[in-house]
Amino acid sequence: MQIQKLSKQYDGKTVVDGVSFSIPKGKVISLIGPNGAGKSTVMGMISRLIAQDSGLIHFEGKEMGKWKSRELSKRLAILTQSNHIQMKLTVRELVTFGRFPYSGNRLTREDQEIIDRAIRYMELETFEDRFLDELSGGQRQRALIAMVIAQDTEYVLLDEPTNNLDIYHATNMMKTVRRLCDELGKTVILVLHEINYAAFYSDYICAFKDGKIAKFGTVEEVITKENLSEIYQVDFEILNIAGKPLSIYY
Amino acid sequence: MKSAVIRANERKLLLMAALVLLCTVGYLLLEVNLANPRLLAYAMKLRVPKVVVMLITAFTIGGASIVFQSVINNTIVTPCLLGMNSLYTLIHTAVVFFLGSGSLIAVNANLAFGVDIVLMGLVATVTYSWIFQKTKHNVLYVLLVGTVLTSFFGSLQSTITRVMDPNEYDALLTTLVASFSNINSEIVLFAVVLLAGVTFAIRKELALLDVLTLGKAQAINLGVDYDRCIRRLLLGVTLYIAVATAMVGPISFLGLIVANLSRQLLKTYRHSQLILGSALFGMIVLVGGQLLVEHVVSYTVPISVFITVGGGLYFLYLLLTRKKV
Ligand SMILES: Nc1ncnc2c1ncn2[C@@H]1O[C@H](COP(=O)(O)OP(=O)(O)O)[C@@H](O)[C@H]1O
Ligand SMILES: [Mg+2]
Numbered sequence: 001m002q003i004q005k006l007s008k009q010y011d012g013k014t015v016v017d018g019v020s021f022s023i024p025k026g027k028v029i030s031l032i033g034p035n036g037a038g039k040s041t042v043m044g045m046i047s048r049l050i051a052q053d054s055g056l057i058h059f060e061g062k063e064m065g066k067w068k069s070r071e072l073s074k075r076l077a078i079l080t081q082s083n084h085i086q087m088k089l090t091v092r093e094l095v096t097f098g099r100f101p102y103s104g105n106r107l108t109r110e111d112q113e114i115i116d117r118a119i120r121y122m123e124l125e126t127f128e129d130r131f132l133d134e135l136s137g138g139q140r141q142r143a144l145i146a147m148v149i150a151q152d153t154e155y156v157l158l159d160e161p162t163n164n165l166d167i168y169h170a171t172n173m174m175k176t177v178r179r180l181c182d183e184l185g186k187t188v189i190l191v192l193h194e195i196n197y198a199a200f201y202s203d204y205i206c207a208f209k210d211g212k213i214a215k216f217g218t219v220e221e222v223i224t225k226e227n228l229s230e231i232y233q234v235d236f237e238i239l240n241i242a243g244k245p246l247s248i249y250y
Numbered sequence: 251m252k253s254a255v256i257r258a259n260e261r262k263l264l265l266m267a268a269l270v271l272l273c274t275v276g277y278l279l280l281e282v283n284l285a286n287p288r289l290l291a292y293a294m295k296l297r298v299p300k301v302v303v304m305l306i307t308a309f310t311i312g313g314a315s316i317v318f319q320s321v322i323n324n325t326i327v328t329p330c331l332l333g334m335n336s337l338y339t340l341i342h343t344a345v346v347f348f349l350g351s352g353s354l355i356a357v358n359a360n361l362a363f364g365v366d367i368v369l370m371g372l373v374a375t376v377t378y379s380w381i382f383q384k385t386k387h388n389v390l391y392v393l394l395v396g397t398v399l400t401s402f403f404g405s406l407q408s409t410i411t412r413v414m415d416p417n418e419y420d421a422l423l424t425t426l427v428a429s430f431s432n433i434n435s436e437i438v439l440f441a442v443v444l445l446a447g448v449t450f451a452i453r454k455e456l457a458l459l460d461v462l463t464l465g466k467a468q469a470i471n472l473g474v475d476y477d478r479c480i481r482r483l484l485l486g487v488t489l490y491i492a493v494a495t496a497m498v499g500p501i502s503f504l505g506l507i508v509a510n511l512s513r514q515l516l517k518t519y520r521h522s523q524l525i526l527g528s529a530l531f532g533m534i535v536l537v538g539g540q541l542l543v544e545h546v547v548s549y550t551v552p553i554s555v556f557i558t559v560g561g562g563l564y565f566l567y568l569l570l571t572r573k574k575v
Contacts, residue, residue, distance in 0.1 A: 049467050073473030080467045086323065087463045087519035092253075100461055101473040129253075151472075 001046065001155070001187075006055035008041050016041050017211040019055070023189060028181045030198035031191045033208030034232060039191045040081055042208070043159050046189075047078040073101035077148045078157040081191075085132060091143045092128040095119055098150030118149040122176070138169035145176060149184075156180060158190040162197065170194070174201045196246050199223045207231050220245060259516045259523050266530040273537040274301055280545050296431075301537060303430045303438060307494050307501070308508070308532030310445060313525045314490040315505030316512065320459050320521065321480050321487070322389050325513060326568055328506035332378070332392075333399035334370055334491045335500035340403040340410075341369055342425055347410045351421040363437045366496035367444070373399070374488035379481055387477040392484065428499040428554050430540065441497045445490065452486040455479045459521035501554070503561020508532040510568055 001023040008016040016038040023029055031039045044050030046057055048064060057064040060075065077098075085094070095118055099111040107115075119128050122142045132140055141161065148156055161177070162170040174197050180186045181203075192198045198205055198219075205222040207215040214231050215222045223245040228236040237248045278297050283289045311329075318329040345355050345362070355361050377395055385391040411419055449456075458479050461469050469476050494501070512527035539553045 047471070049470055068473075069470065069475055070473035073471060078467070078471050083465070083468070085464055085468075086325075088517050089519055090253075090255075093519070097461065097464060097468075097472060105457060105460065 001060070002056075002058040003042075003046060004056045004058075006042065006045055006057065007053050008038075008045060008050065009053055015211050016045070016052075019211075019213055021206060021213060021216050023187065024204060025187050026181065026185055027203040028177060028188045028190070028201060029204045029206060030202040031189070031206050031208060032193075032195055032198050032231075033214070037208035038211040039208050040159055043078065043157055043189070043191060044080075047076060047157050048072065049078065049080070070101055073151070073153075075153050076155040076157065077151040077153040079144055079148055079159065079161065081159040081163065083144060089132050090129050091124055091132065091135070091139075091146070092119065094132060094143050095124075095128075095146045095150050098147040098152070101151065114152060115150050118146045121149055122146040137164050138166070138172075141165060141169070141173065142176075145173075149180070154186060156186050156188045158188065160191050160193065162192065162194065170197070177201060195223070195228065195249075199246055200242075200244050223247060255518060256520070256523075259518055259520075259527075262515060263523065263526055263530065266527065266534065270305075270530055270533045270537065273534055273541060274305070277301055277537050277541045277544075280541065299433065299435060299438065300430050300540075303433050303498060304536040304540060305533055306438065306442065306445070307430070307498050308504075308536045309529040310490050310494040311501060311505045312508045312512070312528035312530075312532035314487045314494075315509035316521065316524045316528045317456070317459065317483055318487045318505075319509055320463055321483050322393065323463070323465070325510060326506070326565070327393070328503070328509075329487055329491045330503075330505065331396040331400070332374075332488050332491060333396050333403060334374070334488065334495050336400045336403035336407065337370055337373055338366060338495045338500055339426055340407045341366055343407045343410050343414075343422060346418055346422045347414055351418050359432075359434055360436055363440070363496050367492060370492035370496065371489060374485060374492055378488050379485045382481055382484060383477075387481060389480070426499065427552065428501045430498055430536075433497060437497060441493050444493050448486050448489045448493075452482050455482045455486070456521070459483075460519055463519050501557065503565065504532060504535065504557055507557070507561045507564050508535060510564070 003022070004020050006016055006019040007014065015036075019038075019042060031042065033039055041050060045052045045055075046064070048067075048069070059067065059072075064072075092115070095115050096107065096111075098118065099107060099115065103111050119125060122145055124139070124142060124146055127135065127139060127143070132143060135143065145158075145161070148158075158177070162173050165173060177188050177190060178201050181188050202219060204217065205215070205219055206213060207222055207227065209231050215227050223238065225236050225238050228238075228247060228249070232249070234249050238245050239248065240246075278294065278301060282293045314329050318332075319325050319327055342356075342362075345353065345365070349355060355365055377399065378392065381395060382392060411422075414422070458469075458474050461472055461474055462476075462479065464472070466476055469479075508531035509524075509528045511531045512524050516523050516527050518524065535557070536553070539556050543549060543551065543553045543556070
C-alpha cells in the first residue's frame with residue numbers, strides 16, 4: 001500500500017497535511033503521536049471510511065477509489081476507535097458478520113468452520129453465546145478481533161486496540177497483534193498511545209505530529225531520545241531492554 | 251444450524267400469527283347470523299375489505315417503522331417524523347378550501363388517492379433522496395428536514411382552516427382521521443401493487459439491514475455502499491408511509507408502538523424477524539382494536555383514540571425506561 005500526499009481539512013483546518021508513506025507487507029506498523037495529530041483520520045482515509053480532500057492511495061495495484069467496496073472488504077479490515085453496537089448480539093453472531101463480504105446472509109459450511117476457528121483463536125469458546133453487553137471491555141475487544149479474523153483479510157487496521165484495557169489485557173492484545181502478523185501473515189497497521197508497546201511489538205513506527213509525518217522508519221530509527229522529545233515536547237530517556245529501545249518520560 | 255434465539259423467536263412469531271388469525275376470524279364472524287346466508291354475505295361484504303385494509307396498513311406501517319429506526323439508528327423515532335401525515339392533511343384541506351368539498355377530487359376517492367400519491371411521492375423524492383444526497387447523507391438532517399416540513403405543512407393547514415367556511419371544515423374533519431371503512435377495492439389493489447414495487451426496488455438494501463445496525467464504519471468495512479443504501483431505504487420507507495397514509499389517512503403512533511413491541515419481544519438484530527414481528531403486532535393492534543371498538547364499546551370511541559392514547563403512554567414508558575447510553 002502506497003500513500004501519496006494525503007490531505008484532509010475539517011472546517012478550513014488542515015488536520016492531515018501531505019502525508020506520504022509506503023506500508024511494508026507482512027509487518028506490524030504502529031502509528032504514534034499526540035492526540036489530535038491526525039492518526040485516526042489517516043486510518044480512516046486508507047480504509048475508505050473517510051474521503052480524502054487530495055492525495056492518492058494505491059492498494060494492491062489499484063487506486064483505492066477504483067476498488068469495489070465489497071472486494072476491498074475481503075482484503076482489508078478496520079476496527080475503529082469506538083465501537084458502539086446498539087443491537088443485542090452474541091459473540092458468535094458478531095464474529096459471523098465477518099463472513100458477510102463473502103457469503104452475505106447465507107453462510108456456507110466453510111464459513112462456519114472459519115468462524116469456529118476465529119473464536120478458538122481468540123479463546124472465546126466459553127463466551128460464544130453470551131451477549132456483547134454482558135462482557136468485560138477486554139472480552140468485547142477480543143470478540144471484535146475475532147470478527148476481523150473471520151473477515152480473513154490480508155490487511156488489518158486497528159485504531160487504539162488497547163484503549164480502555166488493563167495491563168494484562170492490553171499486553172495480550174499486543175501479543176495477538178504479533179501473532180496475526182507472524183502466524184497468519186497479515187499486515188497489521190495500528191494506532192497506539194503506549195510508545196513502549198509500539199517499540200516492543202512493531203516492526204515499523206510512523207510518528208505523527210500536527211497532521212504530518214514526523215518520523216517513519218524501523219523501531220530503532222524512530223525511538224530515540226531526540227525524536228520523541230521533539231514529537232511529544234517532554235523529556236525522554238531510552239533504555240535498551242531485551243534488545244528493544246524502551247522509553248521513560250517525565 | 252439454528253441458534254436457540256432464532257427458534258424461540260420463530261415460535262413467538264407463529265403464536266402471534268395465530269393471534270392475528272384469531273382476531274381476523276373473530277372480527278369477521280362476531281355477531282353475524284351464520285344461519286342466514288344473505289345476512290352473512292352482507293356482513294362479509296362490509297367486513298372483508300375492511301379487514302384486508304387493516305392488515306395491509308399494519309404490515310406497511312410496522313415494516314416501515316423498523317426499517318426507519320434502523321436507518322436512523324435510534325429506536326424511539328417513528329416515520330411520522332417524515333412529514334407525510336401533515337402533508338396528507340394539508341393536501342386534503344387545500345382541496346376542500348380551493349375546490350370545495352363537492353369538487354371532483356374531494357368526492358372521487360380514486361382521484362384523491364392518486365393526487366395524494368403523486369404529491370407525497372414528489373415531496374419524498376425531493377427531500378429524502380435529493381436533499382439527503384446534498385447534505386452528504388447526514389441522517390440528522392433528515393430528522394431536521396422532517397420536523398421542519400411537518401410544522402410547515404401544519405401551519406399552512408391551520409392558516410387555511412382559519413379562513414374556511416365552518417360547514418366545509420366540518421366535512422373536511424371526517425376525512426382527516428384514519429378510517430378503514432369504505433375504501434374501494436381499486437385503491438387497495440393499486441396500493442398493494444405500489445407497495446410490492448417499492449419492496450422489489452429496495453430488496454437488496456433490505457438484505458443489508460442487519461449489517462447496517464453495526465454502525466456506519468462497520469457496515470462500510472464489510473463492503474456495504476452505506477450512503478446509497480440508506481438513501482434508498484429512506485426513500486422506500488417514505489413511499490411506504492405515503493401509500494398507507496393515502497389509503498387510510500394519518501395514523502400517528504402505531505408505528506412507534508409496534509416496532510418497539512417487536513424489538514422488546516424478539517430481542518434480536520435479525521430484521522426479517524423484527525419486521526415480521528412489527529407487522530404482526532400492528533395487525534393485532536388494528537384488527538383486535540377494531541373488534542373492541544365495534545363489539546365492546548359499540549363505536550362510542552374511535553380506534554385512533556385508543557392508538558393515540560395507548561401510543562402516547564407507551565412512548566412515555568419507553569422514554570422513562572430507556573437505558574442511558
Ligand atoms: N469529523 C470531524 N470533524 C471535525 N474535526 C475533526 C473530525 N474528525 C477529526 N477532527 C479533528 O481532526 C484532528 C485530528 O483528529 P484525529 O485524526 O482523530 O487525531 P488522533 O487520532 O491522532 O488523535 C483533531 O483536531 C480533531 O479534532
Ligand atoms: Mg484517534
